[in-house]
Amino acid sequence: MEFFETVHGRRSIRRFRPGAVDAATVQTILKAGMAAPSAGNEQPWHFLVVRKQETLAALSKAHPYAEMVAQAALAIIVCADMNLVKHRDYWPHDCAAATQNILLAVHALGLGSVWVGVYPRESRMAEVRKVVALPEHIQPFCILPVGLPDEVKEPEERFSPARVHEELW
Numbered sequence: 001m002e003f004f005e006t007v008h009g010r011r012s013i014r015r016f017r018p019g020a021v022d023a024a025t026v027q028t029i030l031k032a033g034m035a036a037p038s039a040g041n042e043q044p045w046h047f048l049v050v051r052k053q054e055t056l057a058a059l060s061k062a063h064p065y066a067e068m069v070a071q072a073a074l075a076i077i078v079c080a081d082m083n084l085v086k087h088r089d090y091w092p093h094d095c096a097a098a099t100q101n102i103l104l105a106v107h108a109l110g111l112g113s114v115w116v117g118v119y120p121r122e123s124r125m126a127e128v129r130k131v132v133a134l135p136e137h138i139q140p141f142c143i144l145p146v147g148l149p150d151e152v153k154e155p156e157e158r159f160s161p162a163r164v165h166e167e168l169w
């Protein structure tokens with residue numbers, strides 16, 4: 001898929017049809033995630049891949065807007081390792097960059113996903129932490145359900161010249 005087609009065509013997919021996503025595809029997706037920029041190249045991320053139906057169901061209940069996770073082939077939980085952080089407070093930015101790379105890779109592969117925000121909501125973080133037994137130094141950032149799309153969404157035009165400023169505000 002051509003780059004701009006990928007960027008503009010990516011939309012949040014919240015309906016999935018049955019079908020597996022193989023390990024090689026997941027690796028391709030995670031390679032894209034790990035290619036992201038990070039503060040001082042700290043790469044603080046970990047990616048927890050969840051395939052078990054009961055865990056996907058538990059994740060979908062651990063968050064108020066995550067029902068679609070139960071229908072996905074798998075979910076990737078983007079996490080940050082506090083022991084790898086070198087530049088204080090930048091880890092959410094690093095995880096966001098990795099997350100967007102993953103969403104674009106998923107779309108380019110003909111699959112679907114949606115960014116389910118976890119950080120910085122303490123209650124969501126605590127619930128996700130419980131479901132997948134995260135150690136204390138690992139912070140959950142978001143959940144990315146991945147699967148075969150069961151909905152088609154057209155690109156939306158969001159470019160707004162009113163949001164572009166030149167030289168001085």
Ligand SMILES: Cc1cc2nc3c(=O)[nH]c(=O)nc-3n(C[C@H](O)[C@H](O)[C@H](O)COP(=O)(O)O)c2cc1C
Pocket residue numbers: 010011012013014065066114115116117
């Ligand atoms: C930080 C963040 C948190 C989000 N959290 C959720 C969520 O909890 N559940 C959900 O269904 N979508 C969530 N979304 C997806 C947005 O609703 C979606 O990106 C937005 O409506 C634009 O639509 P699009 O992704 O189709 O372009 C989140 C997106 C971001 C960037």
